[in-house]
Amino acid sequence: MHDCREMPRIRERERGSIGIRHGYVPMTLGHQGLSAVVRDVLAARLPEYDPWLYRYCGNLATERGFATYVRHKRDLLRFARIDPRSARVLDAGAGFGFTLLVLAWLGAEEAHGIEFNAPMVETARAYLPRLPAILSERIAIDEGNVMAMPYADDCFDAVLSVEAVSHYRDVEAALREIHRVLRPGGIVLIADGNNGLNPLTRRKTREIWDAFELGTSTGGVHGHNVAHVYQLEREKFIRETFPDIPAERMARETFAMTNPKSEKPASATSASGHFRARSTTATPFRRILPTGRSSSACSTRTPSADSSRRSDSR
Numbered sequence: 327m328h329d330c331r332e333m334p335r336i337r338e339r340e341r342g343s344i345g346i347r348h349g350y351v352p353m354t355l356g357h358q359g360l361s362a363v364v365r366d367v368l369a370a371r372l373p374e375y376d377p378w379l380y381r382y383c384g385n386l387a388t389e390r391g392f393a394t395y396v397r398h399k400r401d402l403l404r405f406a407r408i409d410p411r412s413a414r415v416l417d418a419g420a421g422f423g424f425t426l427l428v429l430a431w432l433g434a435e436e437a438h439g440i441e442f443n444a445p446m447v448e449t450a451r452a453y454l455p456r457l458p459a460i461l462s463e464r465i466a467i468d469e470g471n472v473m474a475m476p477y478a479d480d481c482f483d484a485v486l487s488v489e490a491v492s493h494y495r496d497v498e499a500a501l502r503e504i505h506r507v508l509r510p511g512g513i514v515l516i517a518d519g520n521n522g523l524n525p526l527t528r529r530k531t532r533e534i535w536d537a538f539e540l541g542t543s544t545g546g547v548h549g550h551n552v553a554h555v556y557q558l559e560r561e562k563f564i565r566e567t568f569p570d571i572p573a574e575r576m577a578r579e580t581f582a583m584t585n586p587k588s589e590k591p592a593s594a595t596s597a598s599g600h601f602r603a604r605s606t607t608a609t610p611f612r613r614i615l616p617t618g619r620s621s622s623a624c625s626t627r628t629p630s631a632d633s634s635r636r637s638d639s640r
């Protein structure tokens with residue numbers, strides 16, 4: 327468990343030696359400068375890098391891809407009214423950590439990421455030393471699960487969940503944890519393009535499922551390559567393994583994703599979910615300060631039954 331008071335920058339801030347506004351990093355490192363840093367990170371091709379990095383983040387090496395990425399993050403922060411300057415921010419499901427770079431560049435005092443995919447964390451840790459110190463000294467990435475985070479209560483001024491909530495296995499548990507580590511009055515921003523309440527997203531997802539299940543005439547769908555048709559593969563498997571049962575029918579009826587019968591439970595789940603925004607993929611919440619609780623710096627409490635008791639009582 328990280329106790330926020332153990333973080334050196336915070337100790338200094340509490341002693342008053344760091345001003346409230348540390349200042350925008352862009353004053354010293356412009357957009358072009360940051361873009362060059364990211365290009366250098368990708369071009370380094372360090373042996374510790376997960377090969378997935380190039381497929382996933384390769385477009386950050388282009389001016390356009392990088393500009394779009396930064397603009398998206400800035401728009402989200404503006405939308406949620408999060409001012410990262412001098413803030414301690416957490417990216418919950420940080421991937422390869424590039425949002426942390428942008429946060430540090432925008433002046434976040436501390437940009438933390440938590441990510442449970444070890445190769446992604448290793449990749450980020452490998453490239454951190456290549457960054458200018460003004461960025462790297464503000465960034466930390468931990469391997470861990472958003473559903474049980476190694477941070478003390480009330481640690482962060484803001485928590486971001488960017489394109490991550492749709493990956494959480496237990497959204498309720500993750501939100502409880504995010505609430506626990508967020509300081510009273512802090513802001514959580516949840517943004518995810520995989521929003522099942524958005525009709526366009528639903529249609530696209532269905533088209534992808536259908537193409538993988540039934541095949542496509544072109545071989546590709548929304549950037550995915552359909553190399554195998556799942557229904558035919560199941561049929562083949564059933565025929566070879568259970569020659570006595572009707573393989574074609576069994577293969578057809580074991581596909582439920584776009585079956586109308588599955589629609590009802592799926593919409594019931596989204597209706598009882600937390601995310602009401604229909605026209606946008608981002609949702610900001612502000613943590614309300616409970617009566618009688620102080621909004622001052624991080625709690626020294628250690629992780630404990632105490633934190634689960636607190637979550638239950640809210």
Ligand SMILES: C[S@@+](CC[C@H](N)C(=O)[O-])C[C@H]1O[C@@H](n2cnc3c(N)ncnc32)[C@H](O)[C@@H]1O
Nearest residue numbers: 419420421425441442443471472488489490493
């Ligand atoms: C699409 S990436 C988002 C990357 C990052 N937020 C960004 O803005 O660049 C989603 C990440 O969330 C991670 N993830 C999903 N569930 C998680 C969990 N319960 N705990 C930690 N990481 C998780 C996945 O491994 C994946 O890397």
